Amino acid sequence: MAGRGDGLHFGVGRDVVQPFGQVVAAGDDAVLPDHDGSDRNLVLVHGLDGFVEGEAHEAHVVFGGHGGERHGVKIRPGSGRRVTFAAMFRSHTCGELRLDHVGQTVTLAGWVQRRRDFGGMSFVDLRDRYGITQLSFNELVDADRLAEARKLQREFVVQAVGVVVERENKNPNLATGDVEIKVQQLTVLNAAATPPFTIEDETDGGEELRMKYRYLDIRRAPVRNNLLLRHRINRSVRSYLDTLGFVDVETPFLIKSTPEGARDFVVPSRLNPNQFYALPQSPQTFKQLLMVAGMDRYYQVVRCFRDEDLRADRQPEFTQIDCEMAFVEQEDILNTFEGLVRHVLREVHGVELNEVPRMTYAEAMRRYGNDKPDIRFGMEFVELTDRVQGQGFPVFDQAELVVGFNAKGCGSFTRKQLDALTEYVKRPQLGMSGLIWMRVDEHGIPTSSVNKFFDETALRGWSEALDAEPGDLVLVLAGGANKTRKALSELRLHLGQELGLRKPFEFAPLWVVDFPLLEWDEESGRWFAMHHPFTSPKPEDIPLLETDPGAVRANAYDIVLNGNEIGGGSIRIHDRALQARMFELLGFSPEEAQAQFGFLMNAFEYGAPPHGGIAFGFDRLVALMGGDEVIRDYIAFPKNNAGRDVMIDAPSPIAEAQMEELNLLLRPNPKA
Numbered sequence: 001m002a003g004r005g006d007g008l009h010f011g012v013g014r015d016v017v018q019p020f021g022q023v024v025a026a027g028d029d030a031v032l033p034d035h036d037g038s039d040r041n042l043v044l045v046h047g048l049d050g051f052v053e054g055e056a057h058e059a060h061v062v063f064g065g066h067g068g069e070r071h072g073v074k075i076r077p078g079s080g081r082r083v084t085f086a087a088m089f090r091s092h093t094c095g096e097l098r099l100d101h102v103g104q105t106v107t108l109a110g111w112v113q114r115r116r117d118f119g120g121m122s123f124v125d126l127r128d129r130y131g132i133t134q135l136s137f138n139e140l141v142d143a144d145r146l147a148e149a150r151k152l153q154r155e156f157v158v159q160a161v162g163v164v165v166e167r168e169n170k171n172p173n174l175a176t177g178d179v180e181i182k183v184q185q186l187t188v189l190n191a192a193a194t195p196p197f198t199i200e201d202e203t204d205g206g207e208e209l210r211m212k213y214r215y216l217d218i219r220r221a222p223v224r225n226n227l228l229l230r231h232r233i234n235r236s237v238r239s240y241l242d243t244l245g246f247v248d249v250e251t252p253f254l255i256k257s258t259p260e261g262a263r264d265f266v267v268p269s270r271l272n273p274n275q276f277y278a279l280p281q282s283p284q285t286f287k288q289l290l291m292v293a294g295m296d297r298y299y300q301v302v303r304c305f306r307d308e309d310l311r312a313d314r315q316p317e318f319t320q321i322d323c324e325m326a327f328v329e330q331e332d333i334l335n336t337f338e339g340l341v342r343h344v345l346r347e348v349h350g351v352e353l354n355e356v357p358r359m360t361y362a363e364a365m366r367r368y369g370n371d372k373p374d375i376r377f378g379m380e381f382v383e384l385t386d387r388v389q390g391q392g393f394p395v396f397d398q399a400e401l402v403v404g405f406n407a408k409g410c411g412s413f414t415r416k417q418l419d420a421l422t423e424y425v426k427r428p429q430l431g432m433s434g435l436i437w438m439r440v441d442e443h444g445i446p447t448s449s450v451n452k453f454f455d456e457t458a459l460r461g462w463s464e465a466l467d468a469e470p471g472d473l474v475l476v477l478a479g480g481a482n483k484t485r486k487a488l489s490e491l492r493l494h495l496g497q498e499l500g501l502r503k504p505f506e507f508a509p510l511w512v513v514d515f516p517l518l519e520w521d522e523e524s525g526r527w528f529a530m531h532h533p534f535t536s537p538k539p540e541d542i543p544l545l546e547t548d549p550g551a552v553r554a555n556a557y558d559i560v561l562n563g564n565e566i567g568g569g570s571i572r573i574h575d576r577a578l579q580a581r582m583f584e585l586l587g588f589s590p591e592e593a594q595a596q597f598g599f600l601m602n603a604f605e606y607g608a609p610p611h612g613g614i615a616f617g618f619d620r621l622v623a624l625m626g627g628d629e630v631i632r633d634y635i636a637f638p639k640n641n642a643g644r645d646v647m648i649d650a651p652s653p654i655a656e657a658q659m660e661e662l663n664l665l666l667r668p669n670p671k672a
């Protein structure tokens, strides 16, 4: 049997391990390649959960060993081995039978997706996590079996034993579509009530209904595949970080407020009447304390909680890949974590990334009007303010900023299309008073919506500035600088979408660096930390803290993917005096700072190493990798737009006795 380093040696009990192409009977032994070269004898205790998918780059098997320890074995494609199931209920999955299996007697188990009856024949689509296999029943072959089959309803759980045969009418849309099972034995393992919506790729169930019965929704391939993708990305992230020596350390959920800028969810403490924990908005302070503690490289795929008003597609609880490193500078972090994105894209999509570009915040705002630009397409901003003012067009003359972009090749847009774009920028969310356009005809002659104020020579100047050629369309907005940039940025994205330039499976990450440290809030008349209060200013900008705080740049960075911020972080302050100064700038009295963050500032007195980190929004990352932007679809049990879980009906009132234990009294419900 296997010698040292040859592989893991399984003593197989009643379970079956099936190396590729070779069935190992129950009671036999099987050898699988061992990922770490150790030679351990292990007995399968709980059976195998084989996980083999066509596109996965490795399969992972988890099993119980002596003493209940769990081990993983990686099976790589081309290693010539695979693992399948314990043969209790099934010999194969509903996704794996092919022409090669013709003639074999197999046992499948799964859910009835659909039954189709014809004279003397019935076909049943049997579904499990791995796919769909057709079961066939024929009166001439086995009339009793046909009678049994005709009692099957949607979503019944059944086990079928039969022979794999080649299908007469092959279904090219199904991986198993070349074969079917001629059923010899049929067992109903459980009946099912009629599901409230059809459990197929295309369903008639609306969002709310699908969420209420999410366990049925997850049976549908599109939802299930999203969860499998999430799992694969999670594994890929962990394996990358593990290789680099990052340690997964859990941090508490019952904590005290973290000032991440959102509202906290709070939990009353029974043992400490009238006191509350907060759920972490992120493990920020803990991961910094772990650096002081010498853990050096930390990560956690961790739930975070923010009680925000739920704008489209936000979740009150969401998952971060949270990381921190000691003895690093910004450059180290950028390299390490673009490596992570590179690794995941390679493993999950087979995509090789070129160098990840870097852009300062100021440049991103100037070129795209946005600190998370989508760089999959051009249409970069060109500022026209100086060029166009003083020509008698009041809209331009009164504007703080006149800025436009060249929509290449859109010169043939109809009046109706241009009107639609104008309506787009006039929506209350953007609030612009109008859109100015100029197009260049095939002879190079420019015409515009402001011909009255700008003659051909002037417009040729615009063309030159915007590099507009025959067939191009230039779109220009004017007004207050921030508002105008934002509106033009939205218009650019909208047009990019309409023109099909935002291709979901083209991945274009970039770093945005040198964010301002502070943001002035007009309403409260004070400075806010743009990232969070632990972010270090650039050392050369520290003197500006006293003279011009708004001009101080932070050692902070965001990683942006296809127009979405997928991660952000910073080099941290690790000096008590600077941290105290920062709190002061942010309007904390020394007492308040001590009360809220004394634990961190005290820790900085005991030898805090230079450190920095980043957190990725895992849900968003997964959605984007799925070619999508809706994170809800990539979360097993998400909440709706009102923050409710409609399946378990939460939040909900608690019993009077619980309230009493917690020493809580309710006020009248303002929404009632």
Ligand code: ASP
Pocket: 260, 281, 282, 283, 284, 323, 568, 569, 570, 613, 614, 615
């Ligand atoms: N804790 C930060 C956040 O949640 C990320 C970081 O600075 O590492 O945005």
